[in-house]
Amino acid sequence: METLHTVTEQHAHATAHGHDGGHHHTETFISKYIFSLDHKTIGKQFLITGMVWAVIGGLFSVLFRIQLGWPDETFPFLERMFGAWYTDGKLNPEAYYSLITMHGTIMVFFVLTASLSGTFANVLIPLQLGARDMASPLMNALSYWFFVISGIIMFSSLFLPTGAASAGWTIYPPLSALPQTSPGSGDGMTLWLISMVLFVVSTLLGGLNYVSTILNMRTKGMSLFKMPLTVWALFFTAIIGILSFPVLVSGVVLLIFDRTLGTSFYLSHIVIGGVPQPYAGGSPILFQHLFWFLGHPEVYIVILPAMGMVSEILAVHARKPIFGYKAMIFSILGITILGFIVWAHHMFMAGINPFLGSVFTFFTLLIAIPSAVKVFNWITTIWKGNLHITAPFLFAVGFVSMFISGGLTGIWLGNSTIDIQLHDTYFVVAHFHIVMGIAAFFGMFAGIYHWFPRMFGRMMNTNLAYIHFAITFIGSYLIFWPMHFQGLAGVPRRYYTNNNFEIFAVFNGMNKVISIAAIIVFLAQLLFLVNFFWSIFKGKKSSQNPWNANTLEWTSPVEGIHGNWHGDIPEVHRWAYDYSRPGNESDFIPQNFPLTEKEKTEADH
Amino acid sequence: MAEVLEIKEHHTVHQLPTADNGEGGEKSPMNISYGKTMMWYFLLSDAFTFSAFLIAYACLRLGHKWWPNPNDVFNAMPFMGHHKIPMGFVSIMTFILIMSSVFVVRAVQEGHRMNKKGVMYWMFWGILGGAAFLGCQAWEWQHLLAEGMRPFYNVFYEGKDGLTTLWNVHEQGKPLFSPGPVAFGALFFGITGFHGFHVFTGVCLNIWGFFATANGTFEKRGHYEMIEKLGLYWHFVDLVWVFVFLAFYLM
Ligand code: HEM
Ligand SMILES: [Cu+2]
Numbered sequence: 001m002e003t004l005h006t007v008t009e010q011h012a013h014a015t016a017h018g019h020d021g022g023h024h025h026t027e028t029f030i031s032k033y034i035f036s037l038d039h040k041t042i043g044k045q046f047l048i049t050g051m052v053w054a055v056i057g058g059l060f061s062v063l064f065r066i067q068l069g070w071p072d073e074t075f076p077f078l079e080r081m082f083g084a085w086y087t088d089g090k091l092n093p094e095a096y097y098s099l100i101t102m103h104g105t106i107m108v109f110f111v112l113t114a115s116l117s118g119t120f121a122n123v124l125i126p127l128q129l130g131a132r133d134m135a136s137p138l139m140n141a142l143s144y145w146f147f148v149i150s151g152i153i154m155f156s157s158l159f160l161p162t163g164a165a166s167a168g169w170t171i172y173p174p175l176s177a178l179p180q181t182s183p184g185s186g187d188g189m190t191l192w193l194i195s196m197v198l199f200v201v202s203t204l205l206g207g208l209n210y211v212s213t214i215l216n217m218r219t220k221g222m223s224l225f226k227m228p229l230t231v232w233a234l235f236f237t238a239i240i241g242i243l244s245f246p247v248l249v250s251g252v253v254l255l256i257f258d259r260t261l262g263t264s265f266y267l268s269h270i271v272i273g274g275v276p277q278p279y280a281g282g283s284p285i286l287f288q289h290l291f292w293f294l295g296h297p298e299v300y301i302v303i304l305p306a307m308g309m310v311s312e313i314l315a316v317h318a319r320k321p322i323f324g325y326k327a328m329i330f331s332i333l334g335i336t337i338l339g340f341i342v343w344a345h346h347m348f349m350a351g352i353n354p355f356l357g358s359v360f361t362f363f364t365l366l367i368a369i370p371s372a373v374k375v376f377n378w379i380t381t382i383w384k385g386n387l388h389i390t391a392p393f394l395f396a397v398g399f400v401s402m403f404i405s406g407g408l409t410g411i412w413l414g415n416s417t418i419d420i421q422l423h424d425t426y427f428v429v430a431h432f433h434i435v436m437g438i439a440a441f442f443g444m445f446a447g448i449y450h451w452f453p454r455m456f457g458r459m460m461n462t463n464l465a466y467i468h469f470a471i472t473f474i475g476s477y478l479i480f481w482p483m484h485f486q487g488l489a490g491v492p493r494r495y496y497t498n499n500n501f502e503i504f505a506v507f508n509g510m511n512k513v514i515s516i517a518a519i520i521v522f523l524a525q526l527l528f529l530v531n532f533f534w535s536i537f538k539g540k541k542s543s544q545n546p547w548n549a550n551t552l553e554w555t556s557p558v559e560g561i562h563g564n565w566h567g568d569i570p571e572v573h574r575w576a577y578d579y580s581r582p583g584n585e586s587d588f589i590p591q592n593f594p595l596t597e598k599e600k601t602e603a604d605h
Numbered sequence: 606m607a608e609v610l611e612i613k614e615h616h617t618v619h620q621l622p623t624a625d626n627g628e629g630g631e632k633s634p635m636n637i638s639y640g641k642t643m644m645w646y647f648l649l650s651d652a653f654t655f656s657a658f659l660i661a662y663a664c665l666r667l668g669h670k671w672w673p674n675p676n677d678v679f680n681a682m683p684f685m686g687h688h689k690i691p692m693g694f695v696s697i698m699t700f701i702l703i704m705s706s707v708f709v710v711r712a713v714q715e716g717h718r719m720n721k722k723g724v725m726y727w728m729f730w731g732i733l734g735g736a737a738f739l740g741c742q743a744w745e746w747q748h749l750l751a752e753g754m755r756p757f758y759n760v761f762y763e764g765k766d767g768l769t770t771l772w773n774v775h776e777q778g779k780p781l782f783s784p785g786p787v788a789f790g791a792l793f794f795g796i797t798g799f800h801g802f803h804v805f806t807g808v809c810l811n812i813w814g815f816f817a818t819a820n821g822t823f824e825k826r827g828h829y830e831m832i833e834k835l836g837l838y839w840h841f842v843d844l845v846w847v848f849v850f851l852a853f854y855l856m
Contacts, residue, residue, distance in 0.1 A: 131626060135639040204650060208643045216624060216639035218631040242650045250657035254795065262757035263791035265661065278757070278781070281788040286664050290657055569628060 037137035040560050042144050043122030044455060047448070049148065050115020051529065056155075057106035058522050060099045067091045069515025071497045084161075093496045097166035098184050100494060102158070104169030105192070109199060110154075112302040112440045114147045114206075117241075120305055120447055121210045121234045123455060127553035128228050130219025130570060132563045135212040139205045146202035150195045157191035165192035168494060170295065173266040173287050177258045180272055190259070193252055200245045207238040214238075219552070221572035225329075226591070228551050228576040229322065232329050233308025236336045237301050244297035244340070251290030258282070288350055292343035299436050300339045303403075304332060306443020307374060310396040312576075313450050314378055316549045317393035318385030319587050321577035324377040331370035331377075338367045348416040349423040357416040364414035371407055375400065386580065386587070390547075391465035395446035398473050399439050405477075406435020409484065424494075427487025430480045438476045445472075445528070452532075453546045457558045458539030464531040468524055475521035482510050550576050550590045574599075621828050644834045648841045651803075655845050658796050662852055665788045673761035673789055675854050677769035681748050695854050698741040699846065702804075705734025706843040709811070713836045716829025721818060724832060728815045731839065735808040742801050746794070756794045759785035793853060800849050803842045810835055 036042060063082070066075065067090075074089030085095035122140065126133055134140045157164040166184025167176040171192065179186040214235045218227075227235075254265040266287045267279035315322040322328065344352060344360040378400050387393065409431040412418050422428060445468075452460050486507055491498060498504040545554040552572065556564045570592035578589040583598075595603065622638035625631060633642060666672055676691040683694070708731040715723030753760040753774035762784035764770025772784040814835045823829045 130630070132628075135643070204647070208646050208650075211646050212639040212642040215633040215635070215642050217626045219626065219628075220630050222631055224634065239646075242646055243653050246650045246654035247657040250654050250661070253799070254658075254661060257756065257791065257795055261791075263795070264757065264787050265665070265791060265795075278783070279787075280783065281665065281669060281786050283665065283668060286661055289664075290661065293657070569626075569630070 035141065037133070037141050038562055039122045039126050039134050039137065039140060040455065042140055043119050045144050046115050046118030046122060046147070047455075049144075049151070050111050050119065051532075053106050053110040053115065053151065054525070055529070057103050057111060058525060060103040060106070062519055062522050063091065064096055064099045064103070065515040065518040067096060067496070069512045071499055085163075094163055094166060094183050096496045097168075097182075097494075098158075098164040098188065101166050101168050101171075101184070101192075102154075102164050105154070105165075107437060108169060108298065108302065109196070110147075110151060112436070112444075113241075113298070114199070114202065116302065116305050116440065116444050117210075117234065117237055118144065118147065118206060119444075120230070120309060120451075121206065121238070123451060124230050124553065125210055125213050125234060126217070127454070127556055127564060128231055128551050128576075129214065129217060129222055130552050130565075130572065131213060131217035132565075132569070134209050135217055136209055139209050143202045143206035143209065146198050146205065150198035150202060153191050153195040153198065157188045157195070160187050160191070162186045162188060164188040170288075170291055171255075172291075173255060173258065173284050174270060177255060177266055178270070178272070178277075179259065193256055193259075196252060197249060200249050203241050203245050207241040210234060210238040211242065219569045219572060222552075222591075225326070226572055226575050228308075229311040229325070229328050230305075230308040233304045233311075233332055236332050237304040240297045240301050240304070240336055240339065244294045244301075247290055248294035251287055251294075254290075255287065285347070285350055285352065288347050289344070292346045293340075295346060296343040297339045299432070300335055302436055302440045303443075304335070306399060306440045306447075307332070307403075309447040309450070310378065310399045310443050311374075311381075312551070313392045313396040313446050314381050314400075315577050315579060316450075316547050317388045317390055317396070318382040319388070319579045320381055320385040321579055322377070323380040323383075324373070325575065325577065327373055328377055331373040334370035335367060338363060338370070342367060342414075345414055345416075345419070348419045354416070361414055361416045365411065368407065368411055368414075371403075375404055375407070388547075390449070391460065391462060391469060392446045392450035392547075394466070394469045394473075395442045395449060398469065399442040399446060401473075402434050402439035402442055402476070406431055406433075406439060410435060421490075422487055424492055425487035426483040426491045426493055429493050430483035430487060433480050433483075434476070438480070442472075445469075448532070450547065451553075452535065452539075453542035453558075454553050454556075455560075456536050456539070457542055457560065458535055459542050459546065460535040460539055461531050464527060468528045468531070471524035471527075472521055475517045475524065478517035479514050479521065482514055486510065545590075548586070548588045550578060550588050552591055555590065555592060621830055638830065640830060640834060641837070644837050648837065651841065652845075655800075655848070658799065659848060659852055662792050662796060665792060669786050669788065671763045671767060671786070673759070673785055674769040675856075677771075678749075678761055679745070679854055683744055692854060694741070694745065695850065698738055698745075699850055701734050701741065702738045702843055702846055705731050705738065706840050708734060709836045709839050713829070713833050716823070716832045719824070719829070721821070721824055724818045724823075724829060725815060728811060728818065728832070732808055732811045732815060735804055735811065735839075739801060739804055739808065742797065742804075746797075749790075749793075753779070754790050754793075756791045757787060758783045759787050759790045761785045761789065796849060797853065800842070800845055803845070807835075807839050807842050811839065 076089040079086035079089050162183040165188040175181050257263045258265050264279040264282035266284050267282040270277040270279050342364045345364045348357050555570050572591045573594045580587045624633040624636045680689040680691040682690050708727050712724050712727035760772040
């Protein structure tokens, strides 16, 4: 048996680390915290990098909300802080477009894709499956560093004299294809494209690793249908990323050709400043197809990890088995598959064939079924549970609330006929922020509060967490609920100002309320950051299993060692959801507890 | 650790990496090692990249009323002067690439037999095939460029009776707007270029595999799984070519 360990270097490496766990004479600060190969450290790196990005992205939203709330005021102090983005105390229109583009890109890709998956896939997959590390620790580290480089490039585009990319996070051509069309379509767009290609490399390296770790590195007894739902969700998330991001690359490569080689993949019949351009035969709608073939699955890349964590957290804190474990898995599978065939619901108004529109309406509405199954199961899981109202629990419930509110408006939008009215209005903004933006953030917060003890060996402050939850929950609804009404009234999204439409003057007050709520919610996140960093150093020491949870990560030493377990990896005997089992003295039975005689005889029947 | 290394060097039989964590854990449902799992998923991902390109090709082409006939575009042969052989050259290219794949299959087989010399021999021929393919592609590109084709300019236009006609830029001069559908050249250079880039990467990887074999890296490991993974990639590149060939030359 022993010889098997030696078959690949990686395994030899993992075993060696496992047995002498933690004692590393040669480890320096740099190899331990910066260029680390340990999945736990890489997870923390993803998390903290994501926090930096979230603050930047959030700050941008505050800036453009100030513009939308007070379109006639001047803000000299902002000009002093942000210089060239302001003229005479007012945000420049070009800067506004760059800010919304960067806000969307940062939040969707850097925070809710890279950081959310990166953090929890890294921390949880090996620990919950009983693996010593990722299948390839090196690729894992590379995935993080590609993410960093991609981020640096995106960040540097903010300082260009012509400004960052400004065509929206969906970068539709011809605006994004022709540098002459707007300042942000120049170098800013070029850097955006380069950054995104590197970002896809990062996602791919990470995703391949997650998939092969899940398939190949499970401990004894951890059959696929004993895996916690977090892992199932991260598994499908990785697969969606592996299959959809390459299509974005194809789309982006053709866009780069249009920008640099003068090809006409997306261009046709263009006249600039009265001069007809030589572009012919291309189609801007082709880009939209390629973009949304990624773009729609992307929204599930964002939400599935949050769904997985919420499933786990609700069961743990309600002290009840998850309701419908297999139904949860198959609904994720259903969402994964259907997620690939609904993309054109973003294009109902782009000039696609109306018949195609009704086909996509059909598939889009089908996706509501697995989504509803999940919601039903979450509610039934906490129904009559022995609820422990902890911070992770609150955020998980908040997630479910947001997902329901935002999902329902999705069904409106999914009907191509209703979308004629609602497309490109604030209704869409409300829909996707609630269902994706806020919900995924709630899932992420739930995950951070829940797994903080496993990541840092300490607990976060509960009272600060309650305040954080209350402000964020109420504030988010205050921000986004009113936007539905603006959208129904026809207020277009992505406009710098609506001053020219007298009819929208009724919303002036509402816009101020939204902006004030946005500022308060932003400040509440700073409170969270204070709690986070303070707790890393000063938080109460965590016990081995602070939430009395069943999954394997709570059997690994609190201080976090290379290889994750001293000696042998624990063997798994049962699923992850044996909570409050009748006849058992404690209200939880960890996965590594052997079946009792009674259970064995039951299983035989 | 020392003991571990020693055991490794004494491997003589071919023992592929296990499909589990090496510590008696659960096996992958596909019963393959993590390295191969990764390669398969990567290829799936790359297949989507190419599918996207080919679908873009189909969309743009179907959006045009007229498209150049490949028999009239791809009919030149080196050293044959003005003698036209439709599809002749590209058939040779395709044959070379397929043969190269066959050679790599042989290399993998020799790997299973732990025959270092055999792996090197067949990898060498595989690499040569790949390089020859790239050479052919370079010739074809430069020939089209010399005819005046550009990614943003197409000299093959709809002549009398819809026949594909070459606009001779050297004699007739260069009109302001592209005589034929621009998308034709853009797609051709874009997609065959992207495929060529894959072939180039594959050749580089195979060269690395050749030298790693020569250095005995895989012999020490006790298995030639790396050659198998390179082989998977190489066959994939070959397979993609079949589709590119179909799209650009046969349809
Ligand atoms: C019940 C399920 C859902 C349905 C039927 C649905 C439907 C739609 C439709 C039809 C649109 C296009 C609206 C327009 O542009 O006119 C849309 C936009 C959007 N949805 Fe959903 N959606 C659902 C769930 C979700 C989920 C779960 C997420 C993310 C986690 C999400 C994220 C988005 C985003 C980001 C956009 C806007 C993208 C943009 O234009 O910038 N949706 N949704
Ligand atoms: Cu969508």
